Structures are given as structure tokens and as C-alpha cells.
Amino acid sequence: MKNYLSINDIDSLPKLVEEAKNLKKNPKANVALGANKTIGLLFFNNSLRTRLSTQKAATNLGLEVMVMNFGNEGWALEYEDGTIMNQGTSEHIKEAAQVVSQYCDIIGIRAFAGLTDKEKDKAEVVLNGFKEYASVPILNMESSVGHPLQGLADAITIDENKTKKRPKVVLSWAPHPKALPHAVANSxxxxxxxxxxxxxxxxxxxxxxxxKITNGVTIENNQEKALENADFVSVKNWSSYANYGKVLNQDESWMMTKEKLGKAKFMHCLPVRRNVVVNDAVLDSEQSIVIQQANNRTYAAQIVLKKILENL
Amino acid sequence: MKNYLSINDIDSLPKLVEEAKNLKKNPKANVALGANKTIGLLFFNNSLRTRLSTQKAATNLGLEVMVMNFGNEGWALEYEDGTIMNQGTSEHIKEAAQVVSQYCDIIGIRAFAGLTDKEKDKAEVVLNGFKEYASVPILNMESSVGHPLQGLADAITIDENKTKKRPKVVLSWAPHPKALPHAVANSxxxxxxxxxxxxxxxxxxxxxxxxKITNGVTIENNQEKALENADFVSVKNWSSYANYGKVLNQDESWMMTKEKLGKAKFMHCLPVRRNVVVNDAVLDSEQSIVIQQANNRTYAAQIVLKKILENL
Amino acid sequence: MKNYLSINDIDSLPKLVEEAKNLKKNPKANVALGANKTIGLLFFNNSLRTRLSTQKAATNLGLEVMVMNFGNEGWALEYEDGTIMNQGTSEHIKEAAQVVSQYCDIIGIRAFAGLTDKEKDKAEVVLNGFKEYASVPILNMESSVGHPLQGLADAITIDENKTKKRPKVVLSWAPHPKALPHAVANSxxxxxxxxxxxxxxxxxxxxxxxxKITNGVTIENNQEKALENADFVSVKNWSSYANYGKVLNQDESWMMTKEKLGKAKFMHCLPVRRNVVVNDAVLDSEQSIVIQQANNRTYAAQIVLKKILENL
Structure with missing residues (x-):
């Protein structure tokens, strides 16, 4: 694997899931692979799971880890070509990406959607800026458009919990007081x-x-109907895409409950607002597999880093 | 040792002090003990000594260390049960503690008293929230009620400096311009x-x-009388407990001076405001053992982490 | 080497450059040298290159690294002697420096000029405070007066690129919208x-x-004349020294361009404001060696740390 920017950088998802499950049984088996190599994790936004699980995964592979909160520890970056940089930005992505490539063998980037400028978010200026100018592989730790480490962790979790070859999986929107990005849902x-x-x-x-992302996907606006006989229900809020970044409604009737869930397993990427997105009864039940999902973030990151390291 | 939440989690203080002193002679002797294990240090408040000494101690034991400033790097946590989380908090302690437990074998927590809500501070919502929901041991790096790593470092320091079997030790309040927590004094x-x-x-x-904490303790409101023939004088400011979190007075006559100190050793947990809490003459004299105290923070943390690791 | 506070702490620059170039060929050759030792990197200001390259260099030498953003993670420091500390500062440099020396074998300090109080900046209160009170070697990661790790990286880069024994090197001021320190130019x-x-x-x-710094240096106010037949042109903005910290003009005609550069190599310490300090055509050409300069930051830090470690 050269970079991991999107779920579509995976050759065969079922095969990768299988490899991740093997690696989970023996997380330190490949500790020699990253020896004398360094990963830089650059955070332009907050992070709990991604921050800790990616560090853990990298350490399991023997990598040295350098974590940097780019926003308040570094310099404000410019992404436009040809700008006369006499305003708020101090350093161009061209230099920043090339420079960090001198110190790191892999660069992880977290940069959320701003949710104000649709075209800018779609262009993924931060992630793609690093991809274009860095001379080392790039790991997407959640960009404006996707969160492929979460997507891979979700695939591992579904695989670990499925009781039939072809389970029914539902992704349901849920209400939320704030405008959230589309990245997790997309991936x-x-x-x-x-x-x-x-x-x-x-x-x-x-x-x-x-x-472009939902092309070919079955979309059902009746939540009750969509949830019928589901084996897995993954819940997530996102803001409007057409009316970009807007919260159109906070319809409480879309909150996930035990009744709606039926016998399905409950999934969420976390953090989750209790009794807004999903009620306590679901999260505190054995049907919730959100902690297992969070745990699989380590092995999703680790299998991806392993593939990148093997390709260096 | 399962957790280290309070000084009272120690079985025998004299025995633990003895072990800490041995380990200080050979800090890397147990470097294999933490191999392939990870400690997460979560800071909800500022820290210098605790931050560096606990990292150092963990590294001495071969642990991998992940440091996180939870407040500005992660998500605002909710601690109440049953809340409809449609306000400022994004993640419940139930999930946060379980999730961090997936990535870390031990979790250190620093969360100061807010000094506005006595009952909330006494309940130690952050520390106890992690204790309740985490599946791994918890290390108290100063909570609203106690600072047991400091207390243990103080015990080691007294032991190293005492010249008689039963020294006289005085804990004296001192003035300070800001309202400070009770944690250090309590421990x-x-x-x-x-x-x-x-x-x-x-x-x-x-x-x-x-x-409840001072039950059975000799309390003397006359500082001069209290200090008579002291071997060790530990000085610390705290705000009022009855009139919770208030600065009742900043009586300069309570500042520690060379005259008052007599022949005693001077102790303070640091940071200390010079010429407010204690004057320069004391701090700059050979009677001050504050730097040795700070050094012992490493060995206090290390002996506690060693006990926790041995119990894993 | 005892400390690295200034370029003048180097015995023989040509010899040190030679050693740095050798170490660059085999960066892990001395990984045993730092074993069981710890470096603390204390940042009082933002940093990208210094932060990552110094960590990388330390890791290459087998050192444990503890990074701390002192300003927002620790306590506000007092530098004046004899102050009654009843205002904004919580801890005196005397304690802070001695305390950090208990946990670290080497301390790196980054503390920029404030550019408001010339005498205070010249006194380098932060760097010199640590030097005076720490009991371990101090590494200057950019102080108010100098940036000797950058200076050494520049020397390595010039050496790697020179095609004659005695090249012509020009340091040219360039315009900038904000007041910048003199440290990089000085070093x-x-x-x-x-x-x-x-x-x-x-x-x-x-x-x-x-x-005092430019004593004996050829100064030419005509930029065109200065640049004639240059082999290396290093560009940097700084604010006025006489009219301390003021931006006297932002004369665009001083921006570096392809025409002015001639056949010279272009150098800059980064971050650089494109089309203000230098135009795109220069930075995007093969004459720019700024990325190589940034890469050499690692080996500058590493050779200095090696010398310090060998002297411990």
C-alpha cells in the first residue's frame, strides 16, 4: 500500500480484515518491521481514539512516534498556489509537507471538514496537500471527506460479530445539536x-x-422499515450535504432505542451523545459493540501501517 | 496494588518507602517489567513535575507512554448518569474510560478540584469516573481530594533526611493570592x-x-508554637474548606522565614511563590529539601507503577 | 561540549560539519550513546522543524524524549530575583530549572524574543535562567538572540553544496508583514x-x-551590488534592532527573485512567506536548497547532542 487516504486504497477488504484479525491475536509479532523508522502524527483537530490507537498501533510495529498538534504548536499553513502570503498564514503546504517528510517515514494527518466551503472540503486541501508534496506515505486519520481507519475498524468489528455470511447492515442518521462532518458516514x-x-x-x-458515494446504495427514508431484521445498526449524525453544513432538524424520533434496534448489534464510531443520538438502554446493553469497535481502531491502524511499511 | 487513588491504597508505608529507596539506587533494574505495556497519562490540568516525573518513572520500568492533554486535545466529558447530552459535553465518561482502557494497561489521571462545587469535588467525578468504568488500573496524578504521589514522595524525602526515629513534622498553611485546592495538604x-x-x-x-481527614490530628492555630523544635516543616497554601474555595485572608505573617524555621528542614511540593509562601532565604538555604522532594516524585511514581504492574 | 547556547560554543566549525556529514550517512551508529538517558524539550514558543528534527536526532542517539509546551502545559515562570511573587507568575526559574534537571539529562529550550524590551531580550532570561540554575547541559532551540542549531544546519548545507573552496555567501534582509526576531540572522x-x-x-x-555581532562584517545596503557573483544567498526578515522590534518598511523591492539570485543557491530557515520574502519561481526551482537545509536540522541537532552526551 502506498498511501491510505480512502477505504478504496484497500485491494481486498475481506483479506485485509482477515489479516487484521490475525495480527490482533499477536500484536507485537511485527515489532521489527518499523525499527529505525518514524511516524509523524499531525493533528489539525481534536482526537481521542485516533490519537491513542494510532500511536499504539505504530508502537506495536516498532515505529518511533512523534505527535504534533499542528494548529497550536506549529504555523498556520497556506494551501493556495501563487498566493502573496502577507496575511495570516506563515508557511506553505509545499514546504511543510516536504519538511516533515525529512523527519518522518510516514505522515498521519487529521483535518476535519470546515463545513462552510463545500468545494474546499471536497478538495481535501490539507490531506491532498500533504499527499501532493510529501515524499513519504500519507495516512488519513480523518479528513473532510473520509475516515477510512474508522471504516476499516467497523469492517473488522462486523466480521467478528456476524453470525451469517451475508448480514443485513443499516447505517442510520441520528439527531445531534451541532453540525457534524460526513467523513465517518462516507467511509x-x-x-x-x-x-x-x-x-x-x-x-x-x-x-x-x-x-457519488451513495451511488447504487439502497436508501430508505423510513427508519423503521430500514431497520427491519437488521443484524447490525451503525448510527451517526451528519449535517446536510446539499444545504452544506447545515443542521436541518434535530428530530428526536430518529434517536436509536432498544425497541428500534430489535436484535441487531449497535455500532457507533464515538464520541456519542447519550440520549440524543442513542439512549442509555442501548449503549449499556450487550447489543452495543462500540467498545470493541474502538479497540479495533488499533488493529485497523496497525494492519494499514504494516502494509505501508512493507511497501517502503 | 490494584489502583493508586489515595495514600491509603498503600499497605505499609515504611515498607514501600524502603523499596522506593532501593529502586532509586538502580532505577533501570525493572525495565523488563513494563515491556509491551502502555501507560496513558491524561491531563485535565497543567503539570510540570507530575508530567515529567511520571513519564520518567514509566520509562524506567520499560512502559510505553502516551501523554494527552485531555481538555484541549480530546472531547469535553459528561459525568452525570442519564443526562440528555445536548449541551456542551460530547462524550460520556462511560465510553471514554472504557475506550482508553482498550489502548492502555494503566491510566493516570490529573483532574484538580474546581473549588466551586464542594460536593462535586468531594465526589471526585473525574478520577472516580475513570475508576468505575475503566477496565485497567488507575493512577491518581492529583485529584480534587488527594495527591498521593506527592504524599509518597514526601514520605521518602522525610525518611532520607530524618536524624531521629520519631521526628517532629509540621504542616503549616501559608498565604497565597489565589484559591488553591486541598489535595496536597490532605495527602x-x-x-x-x-x-x-x-x-x-x-x-x-x-x-x-x-x-474526616484531620480526625485525630494535633491542630495548633499558633504557628510559632506549632513550629517549636520541628525537624521538618512542610508549607502549603490551601483555600477554605468550610467556606469552600474562598481565600479568607492572605496574612503575610504566616509566610515561612528562616527565623520561624529554626533548624528544621523545609519542604514544599512546588510550584512555590517566593516571598509570599516562603522567603528567598529559606528556599536558597541548605535547609530546603524541595528539589530532593521533586526528584523523589520519580521514585514515588515508579514504586507505585511497579506494584501495579506486578499485580496485572 | 558542555552546553550549546550559541554557535560560539563550537570549537572548530569545519570539523563539526565534517562529523555531522559522516553521521548523516549512518544516523543510527551512535544509538547506544543515549541509552538510559532522557532529554526534555521545553517549548515556550511554536515550532515545527526544531520540534521534529530535535526529537528525531535525540531518538537516533537512543535518548528518551519528553516534549513539553511549557507555556500552556506548565506554570508561568518568574525570572527576577527577589520578587514578591503575588502576581501572575507561579514558579521561579530557580526551582523550575533545578526540578527539570532531576528528570532530564539534557534540557532543550525554545524561547523567542518578545521584541518589546530590548534589554530583557538581550539578557536571554529564559535560556540563561535555565543555564544558571539547571544542573544538566542546556541546548538552545532558538533563544531571543540566537538560533545556533539553524546556524549549524546552514553551515552543513553550504558545505554540501559549495563548488569552490571559498564561496561567496550573502545574507539578505527581506520584507515581512510582522515583526520578527534577530536570532536566525545573528547565528x-x-x-x-x-x-x-x-x-x-x-x-x-x-x-x-x-x-557586536556584525563587527568586522561587510555590510552593503545596495542589495543588487551585494548579490553580485554570489554562490549562496540566504534570505531572512528581521525587525529593526535600533528602533527595537519595529517594522520600519516592507519594501517589496527587497523580495528575492530569480533575476536577483543569478546562479546562486537559495537558502531560508523556513517557515517562509511565499511571494513576500521570496517568489515562487525561486522556491520551486532547483536552486532552492531550503528542504535540504531543513533536513540538516536533524544532523545539526544530532552532532551537538552527541558532543554533549560524550561530555556527560
């Missing part, structure tokens, strides 16, 4: 299209995602 | 009760600490 | 005086640097 949908499952996407009208 | 008092010494607590009226 | 000038080269300093009138 979940892309991930589902790389494996054998019955996949249904459900959300209120107005919450349609990028049609 | 010092608890620590003194676990060893053979003549212990006197002195403070102006109104600065009584939690009576 | 470049000091570095040039330690080797055999034709060195010319060029800047508009009013931008004279500290005469």
Missing part, C-alpha cells in the same frame, strides 16, 4: 460496498450524502 | 498518619480541612 | 565568521543588527 458506506452484505442507508429527507 | 496529613512521627498541623482559624 | 552571521568564505550582509538602512 462506512464505501466500506460496505467492498463486502458481501445487505446494506441499507436511512436518513430523513434533506440529509442525502454525496451522490 | 500529606494522610501520609503522616501512616508512620511514626510527632505530627502537628497549623493554620489560621477558618482554614480547617475536611474533619 | 548565520556568527556561523559565517567561523569559516573561510566571502561573506556580505545586505539590508536597507535602519535594519542594522547588533553591532
Amino acid at each position: 462506512f458506506i464505501e466500506m460496505m460496498q467492498l463486502q458481501d452484505a445487505e446494506f441499507v442507508l436511512t436518513h430523513p429527507k434533506g440529509y442525502e450524502l454525496d451522490p | 500529606f496529613i494522610e501520609m503522616m498518619q501512616l508512620q511514626d512521627a510527632e505530627f502537628v498541623l497549623t493554620h489560621p482559624k477558618g482554614y480547617e480541612l475536611d474533619p | 548565520f552571521i556568527e556561523m559565517m565568521q567561523l569559516q573561510d568564505a566571502e561573506f556580505v550582509l545586505t539590508h536597507p538602512k535602519g535594519y542594522e543588527l547588533d553591532p
